[in-house]
Each structure stands twice: as structure tokens, then as C-alpha cells.
Amino acid sequence: MSALEQVLSHVDNHLEESIERLFDLVRIESISTDPAYKAECLKAAQWLERELKGLQFDASVRPTPGHPMVVAHTPDQSEGPHVLFYGHYDVQPVDPLELWDEPPFEPYISEQPDGSKQLKGRGTSDDKGQLLTFVEACRAWRAVTGKLPLNASILFEGEEETGSPSLDAFLAANRDELRADLALVCDTTMWDRDTPAITVQLRGMMKENLVIKAASRDLHSGAYGSSARNPIHVLSRILADLRDDKGRVQIPGFYDGVEELSPEMKQQWDGLGFDGAAYLKEVGLSIPAGEEGYNVLEQLTARPTCEVNGIWGGYTGQGSKTVIPAEANAKLTFRLVGTQDPAKIRAAFRTFVEARLPADCSVEYESVGGEFGPLSVDTDMPFMQKVKQALSDEWQKEAALIGSGGSIPITTEFRRVLEMETLLVGFALDDDRIHSPNEKYDLKSFHKGIRSWVRIIEALSR
Structure with missing residues (x-):
């Protein structure tokens, strides 16, 4: 077996342990918007620091005027590029509590009628489950080969759900330490349950x-x-x-x-099979209200x-x-x-x-804050094809390049303050009920998300 195959096998054989670590993190009530949970946010940061130190990262909890950051670096110098992985450990409030099927910070596995399994609890998808897909991929590489095949830094934030008030100053103060060849963000979605995606446009x-x-x-x-x-x-x-x-x-x-969509991007989006009529029908509507001349998907993401x-x-x-x-x-x-x-x-x-x-x-x-510009990723940028191929290999389906109607402010700050580009690779689904009662993360998303990062790490190292 190649080193890659051995690492993927390790992920499969230790999935139960990965789930339990996720559940340990979910049990920490790291609600950033409520001052009553300040100690819980610190607890989550310290939990991540311990885990990363256990993986031989040089990790530390960094204070800010609000909730702390967690910063970590690989101590060994590999020949591959240097990447900065970003995620956030804070979560949204759980109200209304009475709408949850089970207590939001008591995670559990729910089996669905079709036999699939879901990891349920606040933060399982946004963003604790997502950020741990990368951490667990690093764990598998360490366990099998003793090191990562590239240089990696990690930045975990505790204020994303409150607008990241401490982020700009922290990035500016630590610019030289955090700058890398490429930023990786795992806070986005797949196209559907079987189609991985790289988000290349954010509003x-x-x-x-x-x-x-x-x-x-x-x-x-x-x-x-x-x-x-x-x-x-x-x-x-x-x-x-x-x-x-x-x-x-x-x-x-x-x-x-x-800007108008390029002919190549428009052709790819048209081939994704998005049903605009069904999308509107689900919420009791039938007539697109955006600009005439653009289909519903374009209105949602590109306009x-x-x-x-x-x-x-x-x-x-x-x-x-x-x-x-x-x-x-x-x-x-x-x-x-x-x-x-x-x-x-x-x-x-x-x-x-x-x-x-x-x-x-x-x-x-x-002016109520939260002002930031849009992000458009050059689809011909270095590393794009390697990441896309790694995702396609794992899911056995070509990865889609998609737009998002939402916003992730950190991506524009990476470009403005750290002068580096970002690739957004996430494994959430539109029905994960993030910010809502009964948040979930498909077990398939978590498992194959870890495997996907294993492949991406290997692909970027070449």
C-alpha cells in the first residue's frame, strides 16, 4: 500500500474515535454571543490546543479583547507548500430550546429511514465537525508516517458567529507568523450529498x-x-x-x-442540474423576483x-x-x-x-458594521486543480466549482491583510439546519471529509 492508502485506511479504522472527539468538542457550550458562556469558549480553545499539541503542533491559545484564538504550526519543515487552515469553534445560541429533539450539547448519532446516519448537536456542522475533518486528517498522517507531507499552520477563531470583532487586529498583529502560500477554509457546503465542491464566489x-x-x-x-x-x-x-x-x-x-459569469462557468453551472422552480416551490413561491435574464441560481450567487x-x-x-x-x-x-x-x-x-x-x-x-467586500477566486489559481482532483478522486464524482449567496468575511481579510488567496472546501449540506434547532452533520460528510483532506494534503505536497 502507498502512504496515501495507508493513511486513508487509518481514517476508516479509527472513525469511531474521531466521532467521540467531535462529540467531546460539541459538549463544550461555546456560545460566543452570550457573555455567560465566556468560560466555555475558553474551554473549547484549550481543548483544541491540547489536541493539536498531541499531534506535535506548536499550539497556543492567544488572548484577544474578546474570545481567544488558537494558533498552531507544524514544527517540521517539509518540502511542500505552507498552508493556513481556518475554522471557528464558537457556535450560535440554541434558542428556542423547546424545538430541539434532544439537548443541543448532548450529541448523538441518529439513524435515518434510508439507513444513513447523522451526527446531531449544536456545532456538529457549523463549524466544529468541519474543522475537525482537517485535524483528524492531520492525525491520520501523523499516526502512519510520523509527519505531515507539507507545512501547516492552523487558526481557530472564537468570534465568527458574532462578526469577528477581534479578527482584523489579530491578523495585522500576527501578519508575518500567519502568512502562508494558501489559506484553506472549511466552512462551506457541498453541491449535494454526493458531489464535492469548491466555493469560488462569495458575496x-x-x-x-x-x-x-x-x-x-x-x-x-x-x-x-x-x-x-x-x-x-x-x-x-x-x-x-x-x-x-x-x-x-x-x-x-x-x-x-x-461582472458577468464567464462562458465556462455558466456552462458548468448549467450542468449542475439546479431546479430553480423546485427551490422556490419549497418555500411556497413560484416566480423569481431577481433580475430578468438570469436564472435562479445566478440570482442567488452571482448577482x-x-x-x-x-x-x-x-x-x-x-x-x-x-x-x-x-x-x-x-x-x-x-x-x-x-x-x-x-x-x-x-x-x-x-x-x-x-x-x-x-x-x-x-x-x-x-451603519451597523459587518461591512466587507465580495470574494471571487481565480479558477486558474495555483493549487486549484490539485484540490479539485483530490476531491473528485475521493467522491468518485467531479468536484463542482460553485458560488455561494452567503458571505465569509475572513476570506477577504486573508487577501487584504495577509496577501494570500483562499480555497473554500466544505462538506456541509443545505439541510444541516445550522443556526437552527436540531443541527446535524451527515456521518458521510464527516468521514469522507476527513478522507478528502488526507487526499488534499497529499496532493498539495506534490
């Missing part, structure tokens, strides 16, 4: 809250109706003007930096968005109250693609609003 984000103000106080609609400006009318008109009847955003300059996430003003309680409110509020988010600049989008949006504001109204804005 950026810009958030904005605004308040339209008119009169100095709420007014009686009998005394002031028609004569007094109603800020709800003003806000509604502004929001209605944001998109035309073909789904195109009307903010001047909004599409600057938006920018302008969404109203909340709107309120005036009286919203039971019954009726004949009032003209003094103000109206809205929350909006913009997901960005290509080379769209969040700062330019914010400025253009504000200009758009103010051009539609009556003279006796005013507007206040609140």
Missing part, C-alpha cells in the same frame, strides 16, 4: 439602517391628515424606487464592478442584492390608532459581487435616499 455585505423624520411629534390624523407629511409614505416611496419591475436595482452606479429586512413606524399594536407618526424606520442589506465596493454602495444609497426626501423631512443613518 460581500453592506448594512444600513435609516430613519425618516417629519413632524416633531406623532399627530392626530383627523387634525393633520393630508396637510402633514407622513414619513411612512416617504419611506415607502423610497423603498419602492430601489428596484424596477424587472428586478434591477436603480441606485446610480450600483452595478459598477459587477448583487438590495433587500429590505425590516420596516416599521407609527402604531403597530392591536386595534386602530388614528395617528400620523413622526418617523418611519427601515433596515436594509446589500450583498455584493465582483469588485463592488461597500463604501461606494453606501454613499450611492444615501445619495439616492436624499434625492427623494421632501424639504420638510430629514433622514438619519446607522
Whole structure:
């Protein structure tokens, strides 16, 4: 047997031990958003530090103003490239608790009617199960050959679920230590249960809250109706003007930096068999609302968005109250693609609003953070073909290059601060119920995810 075959065999023979280690980590209630769980977040970081030290990594828990980072490096110098693997050990809150079939931090294996098995518990998919696929692959290489065939560093974060407030400063302060030839991120999905994927497009984000103000106080609609400006009318008109009847955003300059899919990528996506009608039908819809001329998959992943996430003003309680409110509020988010600049989008949006504001109204804005640009990975970049072939070999199906409608801010920071590119390889599925009750991770995803990283490590070392 080749060294690769021996390592893969080791993964198979020690899968039960890998599952138990995952369950040990899941049992730690590392909810980053709630200060009551600060000690649990530290406990998770220390658990990872111990495991990595046991694999001969030079590992340490690094303090931040929030929850700590875990940083580790291989001590031996291999001839292969140097990679930086990223994951996060923090998890989302578990509310509403009554919707869980079992306690969220008491993980278990659930057998499904078709005979498949699922690992259940908070964090099994996002992101403890995902990050451990890489750790367990490193464990298998160490057990069989005594070392990794390439140089590896690891960065595990404890604040991803709260917007990574400590990350930028940490990357900048440790730039020289963390910089590598390539970053690897395991926080994404497969295309489907049998098709591995490399995510090559992520959308950026810009958030904005605004308040339209008119009169100095709420007014009686009998005394002031028609004569007094109603800020709800003003806000509604502004929001209605944001998109035309073909789904195109009307903010001047909004599409600057938006690129069309290459013919090769469009052909590949068309061949994935995505059923846009079925996707919408699952949530009770039937008519795509995005830009005309683009199919549902393209609207979801390759086109920018302008969404109203909340709107309120005036009286919203039971019954009726004949009032003209003094103000109206809205929350909006913009997901960005290509080379769209969040700062330019914010400025253009504000200009758009103010051009539609009556003279006796005013507007206040609140920037709520979480602003970052989109990511587009060069599909011809070094290492891409090796990783794609390794995935295809493991799953016996060609790996897909896909886009994601979501966002992973760390990837743009790797490019901006550490000046390195990222490959996003994940084994989650769309039905893993991340952030929701009864989160799960398919055992197949965990098992073959470990095997996939074994192959990727070997492929990158060549």
C-alpha cells in the first residue's frame, strides 16, 4: 500500500474515535454571543490546543479583547507548500430550546429511514465537525508516517458567529507568523450529498439602517391628515424606487464592478442540474423576483442584492390608532459581487435616499458594521486543480466549482491583510439546519471529509 492508502485506511479504522472527539468538542457550550458562556469558549480553545499539541503542533491559545484564538504550526519543515487552515469553534445560541429533539450539547448519532446516519448537536456542522475533518486528517498522517507531507499552520477563531470583532487586529498583529502560500477554509457546503465542491464566489455585505423624520411629534390624523407629511409614505416611496419591475436595482452606479459569469462557468453551472422552480416551490413561491435574464441560481450567487429586512413606524399594536407618526424606520442589506465596493454602495444609497426626501423631512443613518467586500477566486489559481482532483478522486464524482449567496468575511481579510488567496472546501449540506434547532452533520460528510483532506494534503505536497 502507498502512504496515501495507508493513511486513508487509518481514517476508516479509527472513525469511531474521531466521532467521540467531535462529540467531546460539541459538549463544550461555546456560545460566543452570550457573555455567560465566556468560560466555555475558553474551554473549547484549550481543548483544541491540547489536541493539536498531541499531534506535535506548536499550539497556543492567544488572548484577544474578546474570545481567544488558537494558533498552531507544524514544527517540521517539509518540502511542500505552507498552508493556513481556518475554522471557528464558537457556535450560535440554541434558542428556542423547546424545538430541539434532544439537548443541543448532548450529541448523538441518529439513524435515518434510508439507513444513513447523522451526527446531531449544536456545532456538529457549523463549524466544529468541519474543522475537525482537517485535524483528524492531520492525525491520520501523523499516526502512519510520523509527519505531515507539507507545512501547516492552523487558526481557530472564537468570534465568527458574532462578526469577528477581534479578527482584523489579530491578523495585522500576527501578519508575518500567519502568512502562508494558501489559506484553506472549511466552512462551506457541498453541491449535494454526493458531489464535492469548491466555493469560488462569495458575496460581500453592506448594512444600513435609516430613519425618516417629519413632524416633531406623532399627530392626530383627523387634525393633520393630508396637510402633514407622513414619513411612512416617504419611506415607502423610497423603498419602492430601489428596484424596477424587472428586478434591477436603480441606485446610480450600483452595478459598477459587477461582472458577468464567464462562458465556462455558466456552462458548468448549467450542468449542475439546479431546479430553480423546485427551490422556490419549497418555500411556497413560484416566480423569481431577481433580475430578468438570469436564472435562479445566478440570482442567488452571482448577482448583487438590495433587500429590505425590516420596516416599521407609527402604531403597530392591536386595534386602530388614528395617528400620523413622526418617523418611519427601515433596515436594509446589500450583498455584493465582483469588485463592488461597500463604501461606494453606501454613499450611492444615501445619495439616492436624499434625492427623494421632501424639504420638510430629514433622514438619519446607522451603519451597523459587518461591512466587507465580495470574494471571487481565480479558477486558474495555483493549487486549484490539485484540490479539485483530490476531491473528485475521493467522491468518485467531479468536484463542482460553485458560488455561494452567503458571505465569509475572513476570506477577504486573508487577501487584504495577509496577501494570500483562499480555497473554500466544505462538506456541509443545505439541510444541516445550522443556526437552527436540531443541527446535524451527515456521518458521510464527516468521514469522507476527513478522507478528502488526507487526499488534499497529499496532493498539495506534490
